[in-house]
Amino acid sequence: MAALYQEIEPYAYGMLDVGDGNRVYWEACGNPDGKPAVVLHGGPGSGCTADLRRYFDPRAYRIVLFDQRGCGRSVPYAGDAGTDLSVNTTDHLLADMELLREHLGIERWLLFGGSWGTTLALVYGQRHPERVSEIVLMAVTSTRRCEIDWLYHGLGRFLPEAWARFREGVPAGWRDGDLVEAYHRLLADADPAVRERAAREWCAWELAVAYADVGGPGDAGGAQRFDPRFEMAFARIVTHYFRHGAWLTESEVLRNASKLAGTPGTMVHGTLDLGAPLVTAWELARAWPESDLVVVPGAGHDSKHGGMIEHLVAATDRYAGRDR
Numbered sequence: 001m002a003a004l005y006q007e008i009e010p011y012a013y014g015m016l017d018v019g020d021g022n023r024v025y026w027e028a029c030g031n032p033d034g035k036p037a038v039v040l041h042g043g044p045g046s047g048c049t050a051d052l053r054r055y056f057d058p059r060a061y062r063i064v065l066f067d068q069r070g071c072g073r074s075v076p077y078a079g080d081a082g083t084d085l086s087v088n089t090t091d092h093l094l095a096d097m098e099l100l101r102e103h104l105g106i107e108r109w110l111l112f113g114g115s116w117g118t119t120l121a122l123v124y125g126q127r128h129p130e131r132v133s134e135i136v137l138m139a140v141t142s143t144r145r146c147e148i149d150w151l152y153h154g155l156g157r158f159l160p161e162a163w164a165r166f167r168e169g170v171p172a173g174w175r176d177g178d179l180v181e182a183y184h185r186l187l188a189d190a191d192p193a194v195r196e197r198a199a200r201e202w203c204a205w206e207l208a209v210a211y212a213d214v215g216g217p218g219d220a221g222g223a224q225r226f227d228p229r230f231e232m233a234f235a236r237i238v239t240h241y242f243r244h245g246a247w248l249t250e251s252e253v254l255r256n257a258s259k260l261a262g263t264p265g266t267m268v269h270g271t272l273d274l275g276a277p278l279v280t281a282w283e284l285a286r287a288w289p290e291s292d293l294v295v296v297p298g299a300g301h302d303s304k305h306g307g308m309i310e311h312l313v314a315a316t317d318r319y320a321g322r323d324r
Contacts (some may be wrong), residue, residue, distance in 0.1 A: 004054035004309060016103055018069070018096045020087035025073035026066040026100055030058035035133070035320060036106045038064045038097070040124075042115030042139075044246075045237030047072025051304075055112065055136075055312050060320040064109070066100055068093050068120075071233050079233035081195065085240045090247045094124055101131065110134045110319060115276065115301065118267075119143040119246065119253060122284075126259040134319045135265035135291075138312055139273055139301050140281035142253035143246040147280065152179050152242075155209065155274055162208035169201030184239040187232070196228060202235040209275040210301045254280075257287035264322075265291040266315035268308050270299025 010027035018024050030053075039052045048065040056063050069088040070078035077083060101109065110133050113121035118137040125132045141147060156163030167175050174182040186198035249255075265288065269281040278295065285293040294311045 004051065004313065005056065005058060006054070007050065008053055008058050016100055018099055020092070021076065022069050022087065023075050024066055024069060024096055024100070026064065028104070029053045029063040029065070030056060030061045032062060034060050034062040036062045036064065036109035037112055037316070038109045040111060040113035040117035040120045041068065042117050043071065043234060043238060044068060044116045044241045045071045045078065045234040056316050057320055061316070064100070064104065069096065070237050077233055078236045079229040085236065088237065088240065090120070090123065090241070093120060094127065097124055098128070108133045110136065112136045112316070114138045115141055116143070122253045123248065125263060126253070126256045129259060129263060132263050134322065135263060136312065136315045136319070137265065137267045138269070138308060139276050140267050140269055140284060141276045142280050142284070143248060145245050145250055147276070148180065148242045148245065150277065151209065151275060158274055159208055159212060162205060166201060166205035169198065180239055180242050183235065184243050187236050187239060195232065199228070199231040199235040202239070203231045212272070212274045212300060254283055254287055257284060260288050261290065263290060264319070266294065267291060268294045268296060268311045268315070270296045270301070270308060272298055272300045275301040
């Protein structure tokens with residue numbers, strides 16, 4: 001099985017003023033003269049990790065990572081109760097990407113995204129096709145309302161113990177309603193203890209879903225995911241985005257797939273991805289003829305399990321030699 005490329009450090013980094021009082025952290029790794037690629041992390045609100053640099057040959061690629069608004073090293077941080085999320089939307093993130101591309105003097109770049117990052121990549125590719133050379137996606141989502149409903153309601157039948165805990169994390173009168181909205185309200189409560197408990201319970205459910213194929217998170221989730229400040233930022237951003245359907249019309253990503261015509265893409269998706277069922281990637285592959293869908297038997301939502309890494313690295317290796 002192919003492995004990730006060696007650990008590398010950025011050769012450049014900075015804080016980009018994107019307006020609205022926000023500054024976005026960015027970094028560049030690999031070959032400054034290499035083929036540009038930008039990494040779009042999941043969540044929304046997870047932030048970038050060092051391992052995301054390692055899906056690319058550092059000799060061939062100029063690898064750009066950035067922390068989306070409110071998370072990671074970007075400021076202001078959504079883990080602080082006073083941080084305004086009204087200026088943190090899908091359209092804001094797309095505009096930030098364009099500002100970053102222009103700031104770095106990049107004409108076109110490969111988009112590499114996972115989970116929520118796949119939605120962001122697909123929408124960017126549909127709105128700015130002239131700026132995209134290729135797209136590589138793992139754990140494909142389109143953030144339709146039906147996908148959000150599955151993730152926070154329908155999926156509970158497959159993880160009943162974790163689901164019961166998640167559902168019981170909101171007041172009894174709210175448990176049969178919209179749990180995303182219920183947690184959003186708790187995360188805005190005046191009592192810090194209420195907010196902290198809501199963030200903790202939200203993230204416990206997220207971890208149960210993400211690592212369902214390997215029997216739970218164990219050490220796989222990483223200490224960062226249990227840091228209370230991270231939990232608060234992550235839960236606030238996710239509920240903010242999902243209660244609004246990511247400001248996308250239902251099925252917008254699939255309906256606009258024809259706008260990706262001429263853009264090569266590879267999607268890698270596990271058969272046991274409960275958080276993002278395979279059907280979305282399958283539907284997208286049918287609507288996007290230039291894409292290849294690689295289905296990985298036994299793999300779940302996390303790219304480090306089930307053999308997904310080899311397919312993702314193979315995709316970036318294959319695209320490394322294409323014209324920019």
